[in-house]
Each structure stands twice: as C-alpha cells, then as structure tokens.
Amino acid sequence: MNKLDPSPFIQAAKHAADYLDSIADRSVVAIASAAELRGALGGPLPDAGEDPAAIIDRLAAAAATGTTASQGPRYFGFVTGGAMPAAAAADWLVSAWDQNAGIYVLSPFASVVEDVVSGWIRDLLDLPDASIGFVTGCQMANFTALATARHYVLEQTGWDVEANGLIGAPPIDVVVSDESHYTIFNALKYLGLGAARVRRVPADAQGRMRAGALAEMLAQTSGPCIVTAQAGNVNTGAFDPIEPIADACAARGAWLHVDGAFGLWAKASPSRAHLVAGIGRADSIATDAHKWLNVPYDCGIVLTRHRDAHRAAMTLQAPYIESSDAQRDPHEYVPEESRRGRAVTVYAALAALGRNGLGALIDRCCHHARHMAELLGAHPHVRILNDVVLNQVLVRVEPEGRSGESPDGADADKATRAVITAVQKEGTCWLGGTTWHGMAAIRVSVSNWSTTEADIERSAQAILKAVDTVLSS
Numbered sequence: 001m002n003k004l005d006p007s008p009f010i011q012a013a014k015h016a017a018d019y020l021d022s023i024a025d026r027s028v029v030a031i032a033s034a035a036e037l038r039g040a041l042g043g044p045l046p047d048a049g050e051d052p053a054a055i056i057d058r059l060a061a062a063a064a065t066g067t068t069a070s071q072g073p074r075y076f077g078f079v080t081g082g083a084m085p086a087a088a089a090a091d092w093l094v095s096a097w098d099q100n101a102g103i104y105v106l107s108p109f110a111s112v113v114e115d116v117v118s119g120w121i122r123d124l125l126d127l128p129d130a131s132i133g134f135v136t137g138c139q140m141a142n143f144t145a146l147a148t149a150r151h152y153v154l155e156q157t158g159w160d161v162e163a164n165g166l167i168g169a170p171p172i173d174v175v176v177s178d179e180s181h182y183t184i185f186n187a188l189k190y191l192g193l194g195a196a197r198v199r200r201v202p203a204d205a206q207g208r209m210r211a212g213a214l215a216e217m218l219a220q221t222s223g224p225c226i227v228t229a230q231a232g233n234v235n236t237g238a239f240d241p242i243e244p245i246a247d248a249c250a251a252r253g254a255w256l257h258v259d260g261a262f263g264l265w266a267k268a269s270p271s272r273a274h275l276v277a278g279i280g281r282a283d284s285i286a287t288d289a290h291k292w293l294n295v296p297y298d299c300g301i302v303l304t305r306h307r308d309a310h311r312a313a314m315t316l317q318a319p320y321i322e323s324s325d326a327q328r329d330p331h332e333y334v335p336e337e338s339r340r341g342r343a344v345t346v347y348a349a350l351a352a353l354g355r356n357g358l359g360a361l362i363d364r365c366c367h368h369a370r371h372m373a374e375l376l377g378a379h380p381h382v383r384i385l386n387d388v389v390l391n392q393v394l395v396r397v398e399p400e401g402r403s404g405e406s407p408d409g410a411d412a413d414k415a416t417r418a419v420i421t422a423v424q425k426e427g428t429c430w431l432g433g434t435t436w437h438g439m440a441a442i443r444v445s446v447s448n449w450s451t452t453e454a455d456i457e458r459s460a461q462a463i464l465k466a467v468d469t470v471l472s473s
Contacts, residue, residue: 005052007052007053008052008053008055008056009096011053011056011057012056012060013092015056015057015060016088016092019060019063019064020071020085023069023071023072023073024072024073024074024450024455026069026072027069027427027428028068028069028072028074028075028427028428028429028430029068029069029424029425029426029427029430030065030066030067030068031065031066032062032065032066036065036066037062037066040058040061040062040066041058041059041062068430069430070082070430071083072448072450073448073450073451073452073455074428074429074430074451074455074458074459075429075430075448076429076430076431076432076444076445076446076447076459077430077431077432077443077445078432078445079234079261079262079291079292079391079392079445079447080291080445080447080448081290081291081292081293081294081295081447081448081449082294082447082448082449082450083290083294083295083296083345084294084295084348084349084352084353084449085352086348086349086351086352087294087295087296087345087346087348087349087352088296088345089348090344090345090347090348091295091296091344091345093344094340094341094342094344094345095340097109097341099340099341100338100339101114101330101339101340101341101342101343102329102330102331102336102337102338102339103329103330103331104327104328104329107341108327109341110330110341110343110344111327111328111329111330112327112328113341113343113344113347114134114328114330114341114343115327115328116347117343117346117347117350118130118132118343120347120350121301121303121346121350124267124268124350124355124358125264125267125268125279125303126267126280127279127280127285127303127305129305129307130285130303130304130305131303131304131305131306131307131310131311131333132301132302132303132333133301133302133310133314133330133333133334134299134300134301134330134334134339134342134343134346135299135300135301135302135334135335135336135342136298136299136300136336137288137290137297137298137299137300138183138259138261138286138287138288138291138300139183139186139187139300140300140302140334140335141286141287141288141300141301141302142183142184142186142187142257142259142286142302143186143187143190143191143335144286144302144310144313144314144333144334144335145257145284145285145286145302145303145304146184146187146188146191146193146226146228146257146284147191147313147314147335148284148302148304148306148309148310148313148314149226149255149257149283149284150172150191150193150226150313151309151312151313152255152283152306152309152313153172153224153225153226153255154169154170154172154224155309155312156224157170157223157224162312162313162316165192166192166193170223170224171223171224172193172223172224172225172226173199173221173223173224173225173226173254174188174193174194174197174198174199174225174226174227174228175198175199175200175201175214175217175218175221175225175226175227175228175254176198176199176200176201176227176228177200177201177203177207177209177228177229177230177240178200178201178202178203178209179203179207179208179209179230179233180228180230180259181230181234181259181261183259183261184228184259185198193226199217199221201213201214201217205437206233206236206238206386206387207230207233207235207236207238208233208238208239208240208241209229209230209240209241209245211240211241211244211245211247211248212244214227214245214248215244215247215248215251218248218249218251218252218254219252221252225252225253225254225255226254226255226257227245227248227249227254227255227256227257228257228258228259229242229245229256229257229258229259229282230258230259230260230263231258231259231260231263231264231266231275231276231279231285232260232261232262232263232264232266232390232392233263233392234261234392235386235392235394235434235436235441235443236385236386236387236389236392236394236436237263237369237386237388237389237390237391237392238386238387238389238390239263239266239275239276239389239390240258242258242276242277242278242279242281242282243277243278243281245278246278246281246282250281255283255284256281256282256283256284257282257283257284257285257286258279258282258284258285258286259286260276260279260285260286260287261286261287261288261291262287262288262291262292262391262447263275263276263390264276264279264285264287265287265292265293265358265362266362266390267279268355268358268359268362269359269362269363269366270359271363272362272363272366272390275389275390282305283304283305283306284302284303284304284305284306285302285303285304286300286301286302286303287300287301287303288300288301289301289342289345289346289349291447292361292362292365292391292447293346293349293350293358294349294361294447294448294449295345295346295348295349296345298342299342299345299346301346302333302334310333311332311333314331314332314333314334314335315331315332330343361449364451365391365446365447365448365451366388366390366391366446368391368446368451368453368455368456369388369390369391369392369393369444369445369446370388371453371456371457372393372444372446372456372459372460373388373393373395375456375457375460375464376393376395376460376463376464379464379467380401381397381398381399381400381401381467381471382395382396382397382398382464382467383395383396383397383398385436385439385441391445391446391447392443392444392445393443393444393445393446394434394436394441394442394443394444395416395441395442395443395444395463396412396416396439396440396441396442397412397415397416397419397442397467397470397471398412398415399411399412399415399471412439412440413439413440414440415467415470415471416433416439416440416441416442417433417440418470419442419463419466419467419470420432420433420442422466422469422470423462423463423466426462426466428458428459428461428462429455429458429459429462429463431443431444431445431463442463
C-alpha cells in the first residue's frame with residue numbers, strides 16, 4: 001500500500017516561508033527573463049517520474065527570481081492585494097483536503113463554511129437578504145449577476161431564457177456608464193446580450209455616472225432593462241451615486257447591478273461607508289476577495305436580493321447529483337460544478353481581521369494613498385489627476401510643469417510612460433500605466449494589508465527620482 005510521504009509538504013512550507021520572509025526587502029520586479037525561466041523549467045517531459053523533492057526545489061528556485069513581489073508591500077499595480085498569512089495558510093489546507101466544494105454530500109465542511117462566511121458578509125455589508133455565491137473573480141461575479149438579471153427581467157415578460165434561449169425573446173435594454181469596467185462588456189458578450197449594443201451614460205470628470213442623464217435615458221426606453229453602475233472606478237476610485245441611480249431604476253422598473261470589485265469593501269469602514277450609500281437597493285453586486293480583502297487568487301463574490309432568480313439562472317438538475325433540501329449546495333449559485341473551497345480563505349481572512357480589523361485595513365490603505373498623492377503632487381512636474389477618495393492615485397508627469405504645457409500634450413504622454421518603465425525596471429516598487437480621458441497616466445493602487453508608511457515614502461522617493469531622471473534626459 002502506498003503511504004503518503006509528508007516531506008514534499010514540509011519542504012514546500014519551508015520554501016514558502018523563506019519566500020515570504022524576504023518579500024518586503026526584495027526587488028518588486030521579476031529578475032529572471034522568460035528565456036531563463038524556460039531554461040530552468042522546460043525541456044521534454046521525462047519518461048520516468050521525478051522525485052517530488054526535486055520538483056519542489058526546482059519550482060521554488062524559479063519562483064524566487066521569476067515572480068513579481070505582488071504579495072509584498074510595495075506592489076501598487078492592478079488593485080492587487082497580498083494574501084494575508086491566515087488566508088494563504090488556509091489555502092494550503094484547501095489544496096491538501098482536495099474537496100470538491102460544489103455539492104453538500106461531496107463536502108459538508110466546505111458547504112457549511114460557505115454558509116457561515118455568507119452570513120458574515122451579509123452582516124458586514126448590511127445586506128441581510130443577499131443570496132451569495134463564490135466564483136473565480138469579479139469577471140465571473142459580474143457574469144453570474146447579469147445572468148441572474150437576464151433571467152429575472154425576461155421572466156417578468158413570461159419568457160424562460162434558460163429553456164428557450166434568446167432567439168425570439170423580448171429585447172433587453174442594457175444601460176452602462178461610459179466608465180464601466182471591461183468585465184461588464186465581457187459578461188454581456190458571454191451572455192449573448194452584446195458588448196456593443198448597450199446604451200452608454202456619460203460620466204463626470206472623476207468617472208462617476210451622471211444620474212440625471214441616466215434618468216433621461218431610461219425615460220426613452222421600455223421593456224426589460226438592466227442598468228450597471230460602479231462602486232470604485234478602477235482608475236480614480238470614484239463611486240457612482242447609487243441612491244439617485246437606484247431611484248431612476250426603481251421608477252423605470254429596471255434591474256440595478258453594481259460592479260464593486262474593490263470599492264464595495266468601503267462599506268466596512270465607518271468613515272467611508274457613505275461612498276456606497278444605497279447599495280442595499282441594488283438587485284445584484286459583484287466584488288473580489290483577492291483584491292482588497294487580501295485572500296489568495298482566485299476568489300470573487302456575487303450577491304443578489306433575488307435568491308430564486310439566482311438559483312434558476314445557475315442550476316440545471318442532473319439525475320445523478322444528490323441535492324440536499326436541508327443544506328446548501330454551493331453549485332446552485334455559480335456557473336461551476338467542480339470547484340475548490342474558495343470560501344475557506346475568506347473565512348480565514350475575516351476571522352483574522354474581525355469587523356474592526358477589516359475597517360482599519362480599508363482606512364489604512366486609503367490613508368497611504370492620500371500620503372502618496374501628497375508626496376508625488378508636491379513635485380512641480382507631477383499632477384495628481386483624481387480626487388483621492390479611496391485607494392487609487394492617478395498621476396501624470398508634465399515636462400513644462402503644472403502651469404505650463406497642457407496636460408494632454410504628447411510630451412507629457414511620453415514622459416509619463418517613460419517614468420512607468422523606469423520605475424518598473426528599478427524595482428523599489430511596481431506600478432502600472434493607463435489612459436485616462438485620452439492622457440497617459442500612472443496608476444497607483446494601495447491594496448496590500450502589509451504596506452506601511454515607510455513603504456509609501458520609499459516608493460515615492462523612487463518614483464520622483466525616476467521623474468527627475470526622465471525629465472533631465
């Protein structure tokens with residue numbers, strides 16, 4: 001009989017501990033090239049299996065130089081959180097347990113954890129009636145929410161979209177903001193609603209949907225309607241005004257979906273909960289746990305007030321699947337059948353933080369973002385493009401100074417992109433670029449639980465050094 005050899009697990013734990021122990025001090029940029037990584041990891045598949053210890057050592061050695069330090073405190077790209085220790089350790093256990101978390105009878109433990117965590121999330125976000133599902137990320141959370149919306153609005157007309165599809169169905173008006181995230185359009189594409197046939201509502205200078213323009217647009221439509229709003233613009237951090245948007249949707253009888261990939265968690269901060277005022281009126285919400293909640297990839301969450309529509313949109317019974325009437329079958333709320341126990345990592349993160357700790361994490365990141373904006377904005381050739389209301393800072397480098405060249409000039413675009421490249425190569429911190437209203441910009445997102453004031457100041461110095469170097473050349 002084969003007996004489990006625990007040594008690969010012990011060895012992997014040591015490598016992981018060594019990696020995390022140095023994460024705050026190492027270069028944030030990956031050092032190894034693609035060619036070097038292929039040389040270390042590639043080659044033909046061996047005929048005979050290898051020793052697990054050798055495999056673990058080889059992977060760890062390649063990861064040491066081939067990964068970005070996105071887990072560390074000075075990674076400010078893509079609204080990427082770093083997994084908290086309790087959540088990362090819990091994720092190791094999820095892999096070791098190897099449970100299929102789709103059906104209660106396959107894993108009572110995973111089902112109950114998901115049920116418990118769902119209750120915690122409802123309480124945290126003050127959404128007592130929310131039906132919740134755990135998916136891979138906000139892309140699939142948006143997809144699941146909009147699939148539920150599609151079911152609901154067509155059901156009101158007597159059409160069963162799950163049985164009959166969209167051919168011959170009443171057309172659905174989909175209304176989005178000019179600043180909607182691309183995952184909304186991907187979800188619409190997947191659902192057969194079309195990424196390009198939407199009605200677009202203009203946004204203001206910070207990226208907030210204009211609620212008055214939405215109301216005017218809705219007055220011109222009839223029939224089934226879905227509106228998507230946003231809590232936390234991916235560039236500026238700005239929030240659509242949810243209360244007046246909800247008013248307009250209620251008057252029209254439209255489904256309101258809110259994409260709150262990271263901004264939804266502002267609800268956990270007493271000082272920032274006002275940013276999502278009215279969120280309880282949304283019909284559905286999508287968010288990520290692997291962003292600001294700082295759990296490992298991949299984990300997203302979908303919430304909706306319409307439990308029956310949620311299940312109907314996601315569930316198709318098979319005769320061999322033993323469903324439980326008394327217990328939660330997680331697969332009934334998400335597109336996947338076979339799935340890992342994602343809720344376990346959320347359980348670990350929330351238990352480790354507690355209500356107060358999560359609010360403090362949100363506040364700390366927002367404070368760090370404001371401090372970063374202050375340090376960078378003090379430079380005469382740096383302009384902060386956004387009101388820093390959350391954890392996002394939008395930065396532009398202007399060679400002629402803030403009172404000189406127009407901020408949409410080609411020289412400023414060139415300088416801004418050159419600073420991004422220089423910072424990424426230097427390795428003190430990592431940040432990304434974007435295009436905001438036709439202008440090249442630097443995007444700084446402070447989302448990591450371990451970022452300190454010292455990390456912000458060290459990173460700002462490195463960014464400003466790159467600014468001076470670029471401008472002098």
